[in-house]
Amino acid sequence: MPANENTRKNRLAFGAEIVTYDDARRAAKRRLPRMIYDFIDGAAGRETAPARNRAGFDAVNLQPRALRNVTERCLKTHLLGQVFDAPFGIAPMGMCGLTYPGADQIMADQCTARNIPLGLSTAASIPLENMRQLAGDNAWFQLYASGSTEQTMSFVERAKQAGYQKLILTVDVPQVSRRVRDHKNGFEVPFRIGPKQFLDFALHPQWSLSMLWHGIPETANYKHPNSGGFDRNSSRAGADWTFLDQLRQVWSGELIIKGVTSTEDARHIQAAGADAIWVSNHGGRQLDSAPSSVTLLPPIRAAVGPNYPVIFDSGVRHGEDVIKALALGADFVMLGRPVMFALGAAGGRGLRAYLDEVTLEISTAMAQIGTCSVPDITPQCLYGDTQISSALTTENIALIPTEHHKTGGHR
Numbered sequence: 001m002p003a004n005e006n007t008r009k010n011r012l013a014f015g016a017e018i019v020t021y022d023d024a025r026r027a028a029k030r031r032l033p034r035m036i037y038d039f040i041d042g043a044a045g046r047e048t049a050p051a052r053n054r055a056g057f058d059a060v061n062l063q064p065r066a067l068r069n070v071t072e073r074c075l076k077t078h079l080l081g082q083v084f085d086a087p088f089g090i091a092p093m094g095m096c097g098l099t100y101p102g103a104d105q106i107m108a109d110q111c112t113a114r115n116i117p118l119g120l121s122t123a124a125s126i127p128l129e130n131m132r133q134l135a136g137d138n139a140w141f142q143l144y145a146s147g148s149t150e151q152t153m154s155f156v157e158r159a160k161q162a163g164y165q166k167l168i169l170t171v172d173v174p175q176v177s178r179r180v181r182d183h184k185n186g187f188e189v190p191f192r193i194g195p196k197q198f199l200d201f202a203l204h205p206q207w208s209l210s211m212l213w214h215g216i217p218e219t220a221n222y223k224h225p226n227s228g229g230f231d232r233n234s235s236r237a238g239a240d241w242t243f244l245d246q247l248r249q250v251w252s253g254e255l256i257i258k259g260v261t262s263t264e265d266a267r268h269i270q271a272a273g274a275d276a277i278w279v280s281n282h283g284g285r286q287l288d289s290a291p292s293s294v295t296l297l298p299p300i301r302a303a304v305g306p307n308y309p310v311i312f313d314s315g316v317r318h319g320e321d322v323i324k325a326l327a328l329g330a331d332f333v334m335l336g337r338p339v340m341f342a343l344g345a346a347g348g349r350g351l352r353a354y355l356d357e358v359t360l361e362i363s364t365a366m367a368q369i370g371t372c373s374v375p376d377i378t379p380q381c382l383y384g385d386t387q388i389s390s391a392l393t394t395e396n397i398a399l400i401p402t403e404h405h406k407t408g409g410h411r
């Protein structure tokens with residue numbers, strides 16, 4: 001997509017007040033009950049990991065370049081047999097419907113219109129069959145291996161029957177982590193409404209009235225008789241390499257493994273026949289002491305080689321973050337919390353404005369660093385080895401072969 005003034009007009013016409021991630025987060029904090037805001041914003045334990053994710057990004061610099069003709073810029077990105085109009089999509093998130101009535105439909109519309117992928121969580125507030133109808137091949141189904149193997153496989157069968165081509169297995173939630181804010185707020189699905197929650201809802205009438213009018217969203221996929229019902233805290237700890245082999249045998253579409261942070265796991269997953277890995281620390285929602293997400297990219301890229309598809313999330317907030325992740329070894333980048341906040345702030349208007357802004361930021365930054373296409377975003381776009389190493393050594397990155405930065409690595 002060329003740097004397009006229409007995009008900016010569209011944003012100014014429809015959502016001038018919500019432009020950046022910080023705008024969306026602030027507005028969502030005002031509109032959403034505290035319990036819902038904290039469910040989105042919160043993380044594991046002392047919540048140090050999200051800050052570390054951001055520090056990782058901020059420590060990486062891009063190298064501006066001069067006198068290159070960057071008039072015609074294109075954001076098209078090839079991934080796993082699909083061509084998308086931008087190098088980013090929406091990560092799977094449970095219960096998006098809590099942010100705004102019709103949130104799933106809004107995301108489907110945006111992803112279809114922009115031709116970007118949308119991860120649909122097992123714990124989504126819309127049945128997977130309906131989402132496939134709404135978003136077609138842009139919808140990817142995300143699987144949690146909870147309950148019995150038969151129950152898990154029933155989701156796989158449903159995804160197959162519905163026509164999904166891409167299945168994401170999330171492997172970084174063997175047990176839902178201790179999220180202190182959720183615990184203190186009494187956040188449970190389905191809701192249990194005591195005096196504290198009642199007061200919280202009463203103080204946020206706009207959200208509460210809209211939910212009363214449209215109905216409180218449910219974990220819709222678990223309404224199916226074979227699903228075993230929803231239990232947010234149910235253990236997913238039984239899933240192991242044998243389960244991955246089983247899954248690989250029954251799922252003939254593309255299989256993506258999400259939540260990879262170790263080079264050893266990455267190699268093992270690759271050898272097990274998965275089609276892609278998704279580097280993520282779940283936005284710091286699982287392990288408080290997890291390493292900063294972006295620092296994981298170079299060693300994992302080095303471990304799986306230049307051609308193996310690597311998707312990335314955790315801490316991405318701005319267009320330049322997308323570029324940094326691509327330059328450090330990712331092929332594709334996913335947005336998590338910002339999407340929830342943009343929806344929570346102003347529904348479709350908020351999401352449209354935020355996604356417009358990210359797209360524009362990517363295009364503008366590409367011009368600054370002298371690149372016209374996504375495949376041109378390589379480690380050479382990063383500012384200096386010294387900068388990179390000092391950014392990365394803080395997180396145990398002595399492992400990165402220097403040639404990866406020098407020779408352009410994955411692309």
Ligand SMILES: Cc1cc2nc3c(=O)[nH]c(=O)nc-3n(C[C@H](O)[C@H](O)[C@H](O)COP(=O)(O)O)c2cc1C
Nearest residue numbers: 040091092093094121170282283314315316336337
């Ligand atoms: C409210 C919320 C719910 C989430 N639910 C899921 C889920 O059901 N399945 C999953 O694989 N990841 C889930 N995630 C993790 C996201 O897919 C993604 O990895 C994470 O949000 C990235 O971190 P960031 O939001 O800080 O960028 C969830 C994240 C949030 C914020």
